[in-house]
Amino acid sequence: MKHFTVLTIVAIVLTFAGAASAHEGAGIAGGFVSGILHPIFGWDHVVAMVAVGLWGAFLGSPAIWLLPVVFPLVMSLGGALGVMGVPIPAVETGIAASAVVLGAMVAIAARPPIWIAALIVGVFAIFHGHAHGTELPNAANPLAYSLGFVISTGLLHLSGIAFGLLVRWPAGKIAVRTAGGAIALAGVGFLTGVV
C-alpha cells in the first residue's frame, strides 16, 4: 500500500515535469535566443524576409545590399511604434501582403528604380517591425531580444540572397522566379487564412 502511494506521488510529480523547461528563456542569453527565434517561428515573416533577399539578388548591386540595410532600419521604426503602443491598422494583413507583393516582384522579374524598391520594402518593414515590437516589453532582456530578432531577420535576408544568386544561370533564374511565385502564393494563403 505504501509503495502504491509513493508510486502515485512519483507519477503525479512526473506529469508536472514539463512545466520546468531547462531551456526557459531568461537573462541576456534567453532574450537573445527568443529574439532569434521570433521571426523564424512565423512562416509569414520567414517568406517575406527571404523574398527581400531574393529580390535584392535579382536586382543586383546596389539593391542586393541596400534592401537588407533599409529593411532593419525601417523595421526598427515600426518596432518603436509597436513598443510605444501606437496602433497600425491591419498589421497581420500587411505582413501577409508583403509576402504576396515581394514574392510577385520576384516572380514577374520586376525591375523598378532602386528608390521605389526601397520604398516598397520599407513600407512592409513597418508592419513586420510593429509585430516584433509589441513583443519587446515582455522580453527577458529587451536589448538582447531586439538584437536577436534583427540578426535573425538579416540572416533570413542572407538566405534569400544566397538562393537569389542563382540568377546568374538561365535555369537558376527560373528557379528564383518560381521561388518568388511560391512565396506570393503562400502570401495569398496567409491573407485568405488557408495557410
Place this chain on the structure above:
Amino acid sequence: MINSGKARIFWVSLGIPQLGLAHSPIEGIDNFYNGLLHPVVVPAHLLLLIALGLFIGQRGVKDNQSAVLVFLVAVAVGLAASWFSVGHDIEVLILSGAAFIGILIVASFAVNRFLCALIAAFAGLLLGTDSTQDALTDKEKLVSLLGSGLGLYLLLLYPMALADVFNKKPWQKIGVRIIGSWIAASSVLVLALSYSSETMN
C-alpha cells in the same frame, strides 16, 4: 508587531530584484575579472563598443590613431568619474550613441579625424562613467574599474581590427554597413522601449 514584520519582508522583497541588475558583480569570480567582463555582460556597452570599433576601422585605423588614444583617455576620465558614482541611468545616452554611430557606419561617408576623435571621446566617457559596479567599495571597486578599463579597450580593438582588415573587397564593406544597420535598429527599438516605459511611469 506582525504587521511590522510583514512590512519589513515586503520592503526586503522589493529590494531583491535590484540584485539582478547588469551592473552587479558576478559571484564566484574576482573583482578584476568582474570588471573585465563588465562590458561583455552589459549589452548596451557591447553595442556601443562594436559600433565605435567598426566606425574607426571603416575609416582606417592608420588615419585615426588619435581617436584610439582619445578613447583610452576618455575611458580613464569616465572611470575616475564613476568612482564618485556619477553617471547612473545613462544607458539611454549609450544607446543613442550606438544608434548614431550605427547610422554613420551605414552612410559610410568620410568623417574628418577631429570629428572621429570627438565621437570616440564621447563614447569612451559614457562607457567609463557607466562602468561602476553596485555593491563594491574601496579597493574592490578600484580593481574592478581597472578591469573594466582594460575590457573596454580590448573590446574596442577587435571590431576595429576586423573592420580595418575587411575593408578591401566590396562585399566586406557591405558586411560592415549591414552590421551598422543592425546596431542602429536594435538601439532604436530599446530607446523606444525606455521612452515608453518613462511615459507610462
